[in-house]
Amino acid sequence: xxKDSAVRTFLxxxxxxxxxxxxHKKAIHRAGDEHTHDVRWVVPQxxxxxLKFLGSSNIDQLDTLITRLEQGFSGCKMFDSMTGCFxxxxxxxxxxxxxxxxxxxxxxxxxxxxxxxxxxQSGFQPERRNFYPHVTLGRFKSPRYxxxxxxxxxxxxxxxxxxxxxxxxxxxxxxxxxxxxxxxPLQPLAISA
Numbered sequence: 001x002x003k004d005s006a007v008r009t010f011l012x013x014x015x016x017x018x019x020x021x022x023x024h025k026k027a028i029h030r031a032g033d034e035h036t037h038d039v040r041w042v043v044p045q046x047x048x049x050x051l052k053f054l055g056s057s058n059i060d061q062l063d064t065l066i067t068r069l070e071q072g073f074s075g076c077k078m079f080d081s082m083t084g085c086f087x088x089x090x091x092x093x094x095x096x097x098x099x100x101x102x103x104x105x106x107x108x109x110x111x112x113x114x115x116x117x118x119x120x121q122s123g124f125q126p127e128r129r130n131f132y133p134h135v136t137l138g139r140f141k142s143p144r145y146x147x148x149x150x151x152x153x154x155x156x157x158x159x160x161x162x163x164x165x166x167x168x169x170x171x172x173x174x175x176x177x178x179x180x181x182x183x184x185p186l187q188p189l190a191i192s193a
Contacts (some may be wrong), residue, residue, distance in 0.1 A: 005058070005059075006056045006057060006058050007056070007057055007168045007169075007170075008054075008055060008056060008057070008168065008169040008170075009054040009055070009057045009062065009166060009167060009168050009169065009181065010050055010051075010052060010053045010054055010166075010167055010169065011050070011051045011052040011054065011069075011115045011119075011164055011165070011166055011167070012048035012049055012050045012051055012164070012165055012167055013048060013049040013051065013081075013108070013111070013161050013163070013164060013165070014047075014048050014163075014165055015044075015047040015048060015049070015135060015159065016159055017044055017045065019157055019159050020044035020045070020047040020135075021044040022157065023044075023047065023083070023100060023135065023137060023154075023157070024041065024042075024043070024044045024047070024137065026154055027041070027086075027098065027100075027137040027138060028041065030086070030151050030154075031098075031138075031151075038140055038141055038142075038144065039098060039138035039139065039140055039141070040138060040139045040141060041137065041138045042136055042137055042138055042139075046176075046177075046178050047135050047136075047137070048135065048165075048167070048178075049081075049102055049108065049133055049134065049135055051108070051111050051112045051115045051131075051164060052112060052115035052116055052119055052124075052127065053127075054119060054124050055124070055125065057124070061122050061123050061124065062122075062166070062181070062182075064121075064122040064123070065118055065119060065122040065124070065166075066166065066182050068117075068118035068121055068122055069114070069115070069118045069164070069166075069184055070184065072114040072115075072117065072118050073111075073114060073164060073184045073186060074187075075187070076110075076111065076114070076186045076187060077186060077187045077188070077189055078160055078161060078162045078186045078187065078188055078189055079104055079105075079107040079160070079161050079186075080104065080158055080159070080160055080161070081102050081103065081104040081107070081108060081133075081158070081159055081160075081161050082102070082103045082104070082156045082157065082158050082159075083100055083101070083102060083103075083135075083154060083156055083157045083159075084100065084101030084102065084103050084156070085100070085101050086098065086099070086100055086101075086151040086154075087099045087100065087101050087134055088146055088151075092145065092146050093145055094143040094144070094145070095140055095143060095144055095145070095146045096139060096140055096143050097136055097138070097139055097140070098136075098137050098138045098139075098140070098146075098151070099134040099135060099136050099137060100134060100135045100137055100154075101133070101134055102133040102134055102135060103133070104133065104161065107161070108131075108133040108161070109131055109133070111161075111164060112131040112133075113131075115164070116131075161186065162185065162186055162188075163183050163184060163185045163186060164183075164184040164186070165180050165182070165183050165184070166180070166181045166182040166183075166184075167179065167180060167181065168181050
């Protein structure tokens with residue numbers, strides 16, 4: 001990336017590929033014949049929990065952001081997160097996005113707050129919406145009514161959040177492609193004897 005060129009970026013937690021593949025299969029199964037072809041599915045390799053969308057970014061902003069985030073995440077420890085219920089955005093009457101809630105107590109919110117603060121200090125725009133931890137599984141090709149009973153709850157799946165990733169979003173023939181620009185590892189949990 002040249003010094004003056006702008007790229008679209010965001011900060012996120014990647015889902016482990018095995019978990020993402022399981023969620024992908026279960027979501028397609030729940031969609032059934034009625035919705036399978038109405039949805040552009042997010043491939044497992046691209047499933048993530050967005051912590052902060054940055055938008056158009058230049059290299060100077062990103063360098064500043066990386067430095068601030070390395071400081072911000074320095075005391076953060078790994079933690080577990082659990083999948084929750086299916087969710088439809090903006091709502092079930094005019095659904096555009098099929099997502100899955102993610103729960104971690106306040107830990108994901110804490111990571112998002114660190115990202116927001118570092119982004120503001122690096123010249124990015126403030127987030128106008130409240131942070132709501134979720135994984136986007138698919139996007140409806142056009143807004144539609146979805147019967148919530150069809151997307152009944154899944155059993156909970158657990159994952160360990162061990163890093164935050166700065167991603168670049170690039171357009172591709174099948175939607176968007178994400179490229180990791182920087183990884184911020186979280187501190188391992190101390191193991192007691």
